[in-house]
Amino acid sequence: MSVPVLEVQDLTVEYVSDERAVRGADRVSFAIHSGEIFGLAGESGCGKSTIANSIMRLLKDPARITHGKILFEGQDVLGMDEAELRAWRWNNVAMVFQSAMNSLNPVTRIGEQFVDVIRTHRGGTRAAAVQRAEELLTMVRIDPARLRAYPHQLSGGQRQRIVIAMACALNPRLLILDEPTTALDVVVQQEILEQIRELQSELGFAILFITHDMSLMLELSDRIGIMYGGRIVELAPAPSLRHGSKHPYTQALLGAFPPLHGPKVKLTGLAEGTRFTNIKDLRQVGEGHWVAPTQAPVLTQGELP
Amino acid sequence: MTQNATDPQTLAASQPAEESGSARARVSATRLLRTLLRNGKAVAGLSILLAFIILALLAPALFPGDPSRITSAGASAPSMEHWLGTTSKGQDVLGLTLWGARSSLFVGFAAGILSTIVGVLVGLSGAYFGRGLDEVLSLVTNVFLLVPGLPLLVILAAFMPPGLGTVIVVLMITGWAGSARVMRSQAMSIRGKDYVAAALVSGERPLRIMVREMLPNMASVVMTTLLGCIIGSIGAQAGLEFLGLGDVNTISWGTNLFWATSDGSLMLGQWWIFVPSGLAIALVAFALALCNYAVDEITNPRLRRPKHATKSTAATTVVRKEEK
Amino acid sequence: MSFLLRRLGFYLLAFWASITLNFLLPRLMPGDPVTRMLSRSQQRLEPQQVEALRTLMGVDGGPIIPEYFGYLSRVLTGDFGMSISRFPTPVSEVIASQLPWTLLLGLTSLIFAVILGNLLGILAAWRRGGFLDSVAPPLLVFIGSFPYFWLAMGALYIFGINMGVAPMRHAFSVGLVPGFNLEFILDVAAHLVLPALTIVLVSLGGWMLGMRNTMIATNSEDYILMAEAKGLRPHRIMLNYAARNAMLPSVTSMGMSIGFIVGGALLTEVVFAYPGVGYQLLGAVQGLDYPLMQGMFLTITAAVLIANFLVDLVYVRLDPRVRKG
Ligand SMILES: Nc1ncnc2c1ncn2[C@@H]1O[C@H](COP(=O)(O)OP(=O)(O)O)[C@@H](O)[C@H]1O
Ligand SMILES: [Mg+2]
Numbered sequence: 001m002s003v004p005v006l007e008v009q010d011l012t013v014e015y016v017s018d019e020r021a022v023r024g025a026d027r028v029s030f031a032i033h034s035g036e037i038f039g040l041a042g043e044s045g046c047g048k049s050t051i052a053n054s055i056m057r058l059l060k061d062p063a064r065i066t067h068g069k070i071l072f073e074g075q076d077v078l079g080m081d082e083a084e085l086r087a088w089r090w091n092n093v094a095m096v097f098q099s100a101m102n103s104l105n106p107v108t109r110i111g112e113q114f115v116d117v118i119r120t121h122r123g124g125t126r127a128a129a130v131q132r133a134e135e136l137l138t139m140v141r142i143d144p145a146r147l148r149a150y151p152h153q154l155s156g157g158q159r160q161r162i163v164i165a166m167a168c169a170l171n172p173r174l175l176i177l178d179e180p181t182t183a184l185d186v187v188v189q190q191e192i193l194e195q196i197r198e199l200q201s202e203l204g205f206a207i208l209f210i211t212h213d214m215s216l217m218l219e220l221s222d223r224i225g226i227m228y229g230g231r232i233v234e235l236a237p238a239p240s241l242r243h244g245s246k247h248p249y250t251q252a253l254l255g256a257f258p259p260l261h262g263p264k265v266k267l268t269g270l271a272e273g274t275r276f277t278n279i280k281d282l283r284q285v286g287e288g289h290w291v292a293p294t295q296a297p298v299l300t301q302g303e304l305p
Numbered sequence: 306m307t308q309n310a311t312d313p314q315t316l317a318a319s320q321p322a323e324e325s326g327s328a329r330a331r332v333s334a335t336r337l338l339r340t341l342l343r344n345g346k347a348v349a350g351l352s353i354l355l356a357f358i359i360l361a362l363l364a365p366a367l368f369p370g371d372p373s374r375i376t377s378a379g380a381s382a383p384s385m386e387h388w389l390g391t392t393s394k395g396q397d398v399l400g401l402t403l404w405g406a407r408s409s410l411f412v413g414f415a416a417g418i419l420s421t422i423v424g425v426l427v428g429l430s431g432a433y434f435g436r437g438l439d440e441v442l443s444l445v446t447n448v449f450l451l452v453p454g455l456p457l458l459v460i461l462a463a464f465m466p467p468g469l470g471t472v473i474v475v476l477m478i479t480g481w482a483g484s485a486r487v488m489r490s491q492a493m494s495i496r497g498k499d500y501v502a503a504a505l506v507s508g509e510r511p512l513r514i515m516v517r518e519m520l521p522n523m524a525s526v527v528m529t530t531l532l533g534c535i536i537g538s539i540g541a542q543a544g545l546e547f548l549g550l551g552d553v554n555t556i557s558w559g560t561n562l563f564w565a566t567s568d569g570s571l572m573l574g575q576w577w578i579f580v581p582s583g584l585a586i587a588l589v590a591f592a593l594a595l596c597n598y599a600v601d602e603i604t605n606p607r608l609r610r611p612k613h614a615t616k617s618t619a620a621t622t623v624v625r626k627e628e629k
Numbered sequence: 630m631s632f633l634l635r636r637l638g639f640y641l642l643a644f645w646a647s648i649t650l651n652f653l654l655p656r657l658m659p660g661d662p663v664t665r666m667l668s669r670s671q672q673r674l675e676p677q678q679v680e681a682l683r684t685l686m687g688v689d690g691g692p693i694i695p696e697y698f699g700y701l702s703r704v705l706t707g708d709f710g711m712s713i714s715r716f717p718t719p720v721s722e723v724i725a726s727q728l729p730w731t732l733l734l735g736l737t738s739l740i741f742a743v744i745l746g747n748l749l750g751i752l753a754a755w756r757r758g759g760f761l762d763s764v765a766p767p768l769l770v771f772i773g774s775f776p777y778f779w780l781a782m783g784a785l786y787i788f789g790i791n792m793g794v795a796p797m798r799h800a801f802s803v804g805l806v807p808g809f810n811l812e813f814i815l816d817v818a819a820h821l822v823l824p825a826l827t828i829v830l831v832s833l834g835g836w837m838l839g840m841r842n843t844m845i846a847t848n849s850e851d852y853i854l855m856a857e858a859k860g861l862r863p864h865r866i867m868l869n870y871a872a873r874n875a876m877l878p879s880v881t882s883m884g885m886s887i888g889f890i891v892g893g894a895l896l897t898e899v900v901f902a903y904p905g906v907g908y909q910l911l912g913a914v915q916g917l918d919y920p921l922m923q924g925m926f927l928t929i930t931a932a933v934l935i936a937n938f939l940v941d942l943v944y945v946r947l948d949p950r951v952r953k954g
Contacts, residue, residue, distance in 0.1 A: 056858055057620040060849075061611060064622040078623045085620050089860035103855035105870050107877075107949060116869070117859040150949040163855075448643045450885055453933045455892030456926040459910065463922055464654045483885075536774075543776045544896050549914050562779065566900070571782050574790055583779030590774035598770070607845055614759040617848045617871075618863045 003074045004031040005174050005206045006055065006093075011068035013050050013059065024050035024063065026230035027281070032174065037200070037207040039221030039238070041214055041253065047230040048210045049098060052178045055208070056095060057085055073173070091121050094167035095176040100160045101183050104151040110162055111147030114169060121170055136165040139202075140195055157188040161195060168199060175200075176208045181216070193220060214253050218242055223288070226250045231279045236289040246291040249276060337525060340603050341596075350595030357589055361406035368400035372556055383577050390577040393568040401561050402581040408469065408557040410589070412542050416473045417535030420480035424530060425523075427481070428488025429515050432496050443489065449482035458541060462550040472551055476538045483537070484530040491526045495519050525604045532597040536590045543586050558582035632951045636941045640934040647930045651923050652700045656693070681711045682919065709924035714916030720924035724906060728928060730800050731905030735894040737821060738828035739887065745829065746836020747879055751872045753837065754844030766841070769834030777893040781827040781900035788823060796820045798902035824901045828893045832886070839882060843875040850874070873947075880944050884937045891929055 013025040025047040032038040040048050053059045055070055057077065070077040072092060080088060097103045105113055114133035115126060122129075134144035140161040151159055160180065167175055177196065181189040193216065200207060211217050217224060217238075224241050226234040226249065234247040245251050282290035341347045364372075375395040376387070383390040389398035431442040458479050465471040495501060496519070504514045520527070545551050546559025549567075553560055565571065565579040602609050703709075709720035753762040772780070788795040801807065801816045847853065848871055856866045895907030902908060906925050913921040945951055 053854075054621055058854055058858055059621040060617075060619075061615055061622075064624045066624050080620075082620060086860040086862070089858055091860065095855075095858050097851055097855060097858075099851050102851040105852045105856070105874070107873050107947065108869065116861060116865065120859070120861055120865075152950050166859075444639075444642070447639065448646050451640075451643050451888070451934065451937065452647055453888035453891050453929050455888075455895055456929045459914070460651070460654060460922050460926045463914065463917075463919065464658050466658075540776055544778065544892070547776070547778055547896065548899070548911055562776075562782075566782070571786060571900075572790070574786070576786055579779070579782055583775060583782070586779065587771070587775040591771050594770050594774060607849070608842055610762060611758040614762075615757050616863070617755055617757060618857055618866055 002034065004033050004071075005036075005073060006032040006208070007069070007071040008051070008055070009069040009071070011051065011054065011070065012066050013047075013054050014064055014066050015062045016064060017062055023230045025054065027067070028227075028230075028232055029068075029282075030225050030232065030235060032206050032208060034173070035200075035204050035206055036223065037209055037221045039217045039224040040208065040210045040227060041212060041217045041224060042227035043253075044212055046227045048212075048227060049178055050230075051227075052095065052176050052208065052210055055176065056089055056093060058095075087121070090117060090167075090172065091170050092172055093174045093176060094170070094172040096160075096163050096167050096178065096180045098178045099183065100163040100180060101156050103163055104159060106151050108150075109147065110149055110151065110154075114147065114166060117166065118169055132169065136169055137162070139168070139199065140165040156184055157191065160184060160188075160192055164192070164195065164199070168203060168205075171203060172205055174206045174208065176210070178210045179212070180209075182211070182213075189216070196220070226253065228276055229279065231292070232282065233276070233279060233292045234290065235282060236286070236291075240286060240289050244286070244289075246285055246289070248294060337528075337600070337603065341599060344599040344603060346595045346602070347599035350592040350599065353588055353592035354596075357406055357410065357585070357592075360403055361410055364400075364403040364407055368397070368403060372396065372400040372404040382575075389581050390575075392564065392578050393570060393573075393575065394564075398578060398581055401556055402558070402585060404556045405558045405561050405582060406585065408555050409539060409542065409559065409586070412469065412473055412476070412557070413535050413539035413589075416476035416480060416538035416542070417531060419473065419477040420534040420538065421484050421527065421531045423477065423481035424484025424486075424488050424534070425520070425527060427485040428490075429492050429519060431485075431489050432492030433511060433515050433519070435496075439489075442485070446482045446485045446489070449479070450486065454479045454541065455544060458545055459548065459550060462545055467552050469552055469555060472542060472545065475545070476541055479541065480534055480537055484534055487526060487530050488523065491523050492519055495522050498522075525600055529597050529600050532593045532600070536593045536597075539586060539590055539593075558586050633941060633945060636938065640938055644931060644934055647927060648701060648704050649697075651704075651927060652697055655919070675716065678711070678713055678716050682713065704927060709927065710920040712913075712918055712921045712924075714912055714918040714921065720920050723909065723921060724924055724928050727904060727906045727909050728932070730903060731891070731894055731898065731907060731929075732932065733800075733817075734821065734824055734828070734898065734903060734905060735887075735891050738825045738832070738894065739883075739890045741825065742829045742832045742836055742890070743879075743883065746833045747840045747872075747876070749833070749837040750840025750842075751844055751867065751875070754841045754848065754871075754875075755867050757845070762841070766834070766838055769837055772830050773832065773834035775831060776896070777828060777831050778896040778900050780831055781824065781897045784823050784827050785900060795823045800904050820903075824894075824897045824903055827897055828890060831893060832890060835886070836879070840875060840879050843878050844871055847871050847875040877944070877948050880940060880947060883940045887933050887936045887940075891933060895929075 008031070009029050011025055011028045012023065015022040015024055028047075028051060030038065030040075040051065042048055050059070050063070054063075054065055055077070057080075059065075065078060072088070077085075077088075104110065111130060111133055114136065115129040118124070118129040118132055119126070130147065133147055137144045137147065142158060142161055142165070146154065146158070146162075154162065164180070180196070181192050184192065196207070197220070209217070209221055218241070221238050223235070223237050225232045226241075226247065228249050234241070234245065234250045236245070241250065242254070245254055276294075280293050282292055285291050360367075373396050376397050377391050377395050379391065379393045379395045381387060381391045381395075387397050387399065389402065391397055392401070427442050427446060431439040431446075458475055461475040461478060462471060465475065501514060501518055504518050509518075542551065542557070543559040543562065546553075546557060547563050547566070549563055551557065551559055551563075553563065559582075561582040562579055565575075565582075568578075570576075570578040707721050709724075712718050712720050712723050715723055749761065749765055753759070753765060756762060775783075785795075785797065789797040796802070796819055800820050801813065802820075805813055805816055807813060852874075853866065853870055856870045861870075894905065895910055897903070898905045898907035899911050906929065909921070910925060912918070913925070
């Protein structure tokens with residue numbers, strides 16, 4: 001088998017404060033292959049963004065990577081120095097942030113923000129960069145004239161498309177989408193997902209897609225990892241997860257969201273106060289299907305730790 | 306309801322909301338005080354302040370009698386007899402400085418506290434009642450913020466009958482607006498909180514909601530504003546008195562400096578006459594500023610200085626611990 | 630544009646409020662201020678001076694409304710009455726001869742303090758916990774705790790009296806004819822150094838800490854993280870992304886600071902006998918020259934309001950969000 005685009009091995013990220021260290025991600029391993037859409041799902045606070053940001057080494061001070069490896073096409077990301085990292089970022093991996101609404105600089109024109117990333121990495125004239133930016137906007141179906149606009153003059157959906165276009169600017173091999181549609185309404189959400197699928201088939205990048213919304217996840221991803229409390233509890237191809245999830249937490253997640261299409265179903269969830277503790281390493285249970293062995297989940301009566 | 310299961314944080318957030326605002330604030334106020342005493346800046350600031358207050362209280366015991374009486378020949382440099390020398394009139398500088406602390410601290414604290422009270426009243430009621438009242442109060446506040454303070458102080462002090470009371474009132478008039486603006490924005494954000502809404506629904510009176518529910522939750526902001534107002538008042542009082550607009554018959558750090566200039570001590574090179582009072586003003590203001598930064602740091606941990614120098618664009622640190 | 634119009638309206642309102650305060654103040658005070666003033670005044674006043682004061686204070690007891698409109702129209706045409714201490718020079722003439730010096734001192738100090746303070750703040754926030762971030766804030770806060778005029782006295786004592794390297798008083802050397810030539814300009818600059826330096830030193834800490842704190846807040850914004858993810862160079866992120874945004878609150882707070890700087894300039898002038906409005910202020914207070922004090926108050930207020938409007942013009946250039954369309 002060829003080298004995966006991204007390989008994360010036993011990644012542990014800690015947020016260290018004076019009093020204690022919180023594990024944002026705990027011995028997480030997964031791989032993303034060329035052209036694949038890999039989904040990472042789980043409730044908020046389970047460590048999805050921690051993983052996304054640590055891949056690009058973007059986490060800030062109290063956070064540190066204490067264990068594990070991140071390999072990008074076999075190259076050790078954790079060993080790169082600042083300059084290598086700068087050259088690698090966006091060129092090979094681009095990211096659309098959780099709050100893409102606010103990821104554009106509010107005081108400079110959109111065009112300027114395309115130009116600076118293109119020229120930083122590719123050099124070339126300003127005119128050439130502007131031309132490239134116009135192509136990219138056309139690709140996400142936004143009038144290229146809007147390059148002269150400031151972020152506040154655009155709607156949320158437009159801003160999101162622009163950020164996605166910007167992420168495609170250098171033809172990266174991997175695109176990280178951290179809850180790219182959470183702040184948007186349902187209709188726009190669907191348009192954006194459509195857009196992403198279209199771009200992916202055109203440009204062929206791999207995607208790490210993060211959301212807490214299982215129906216979106218199942219719709220878009222090829223393979224899915226389910227996270228809980230910093231750990232991956234189940235890792236499987238989308239179809240086997242949909243029809244044969246093994247971990248109770250996955251089952252609860254799947255039950256908590258209505259499917260996007262099809263008949264109405266009764267929603268179910270995890271009983272209030274249910275907690276999983278001391279999650280074990282994954283075991284293979286089927287073709288590409290891995291699950292953390294479960295003991296009985298701990299039921300803490302309404303009491304929160 | 307089942308949606309909640311996927312998001313335990315909304316669950317967790319909904320529970321403490323039952324607690325009333327004031328109960329939570331009482332806990333946070335004592336915690337603030339305790340953390341304050343563990344903060345180096347706060348301890349340093351409070352110690353300096355305490356030292357000055359004690360010296361001011363002890364002034365009548367240390368230098369009994371009228372401190373402005375003439376005790377020696379004019380303008381003698383510091384000596385064993387007069388530790389800080391004497392003024393050109395022959396008054397003991399140390400005595401004047403200690404006695405000066407009394408009126409300077411009193412006026413500074415009184416005016417600072419009054420300005421804060423007015424600021425709290427204006428800010429809270431504007432934020433609470435909103436609409437027309439808020440617009441009017443904000444407008445007045447902004448006008449007062451914009452009008453340059455010192456010239457306004459000067460004309461107010463010039464027209465009002467001279468005396469300590471006038472100085473305090475005048476400092477309050479020029480000082481309240483800054484605190485009102487801070488209070489309003491803080492109160493606005495608290496106004497939107499659940500426990501205020503709950504109190505409103507349960508039919509509590511506006512005054513009670515403002516005083517019992519909102520105010521206690523603004524403790525740290527009130528504290529920083531108060532400290533800022535005191536610093537401002539002490540400085541402004543000194544400026545006013547330096548221009549001869551205070552009560553020249555009371556002894557304060559500002560009037561000491563006024564006499565030092567009008568007697569020409571500066572030009573004659575008699576540094577010991579003007580250094581102590583200015584240094585005292587600076588030390589008190591610095592001590593208050595230290596307390597202020599301590600409160601800021603405690604309530605906004607982001608402002609705390611990290612233990613090691615970090616560049617803000619630094620990539621994530623990788624620390625590989627040997628696994629046991 | 631509606632932003633600027635609103636601001637303009639607000640400044641006009643503030644100016645109107647100042648004029649009205651000026652009008653009401655002598656009339657609201659208990660007793661007859663003219664008599665009180667005469668009893669405190671050491672020098673003998675000419676009958677004309679007393680008359681001028683009576684008009685100013687409205688002691689004549691005419692109906693207050695027409696008097697008010699008369700006052701308004703006089704102030705708006707620049708007529709502040711006669712100065713008492715420099716009788717019979719009109720107040721406006723006294724102020725006109727001094728205002729330029731205050732503006733020179735105030736503006737020079739403001740510009741230096743703002744630029745230097747913001748730069749220091751940007752650098753301190755950029756390297757958190759570094760040398761600058763550890764040493765400068767406490768030092769500058771300490772210096773900022775001194776009253777303007779006291780630091781001015783200290784500077785004058787050290788550099789003027791002890792070392793003799795700085796001019797002691799006035800804005801230019803005696804005997805020099807004011808004119809637009811190099812000699813005069815250099816002389817004025819030399820006289821400006823110490824007064825401006827004291828003001829800059831006292832106000833620097835506030836600017837630096839303000840900028841540092843907004844920079845720290847800005848650094849955790851999403852667009853900064855995105856800029857890092859884009860692989861931009863650090864100095865570009867610092868200037869075009871972080872500082873460019875953090876500057877905005879700093880510019881907004883300039884409005885209030887202009888008032889402080891002017892206050893500082895007035896007091897510093899007194900120490901250096903710098904021939905600005907502040908130096909005259911001391912004379913006005915001692916000579917109980919109420920018309921002059923009021924005239925100064927209104928002129929300085931007007932200057933501060935105009936300066937604020939200029940700051941707004943700059944702000945509109947810097948923040949596209951307040952621009953229309
Ligand atoms: N700056 C931080 N300081 C301390 N702990 C943090 C910080 N950021 C995240 N965490 C911890 O890491 C966990 C995972 O956070 P995150 O990756 O943002 O979750 P998600 O993206 O899945 O919502 C959180 O539960 C939180 O406890
Ligand atoms: Mg997240």
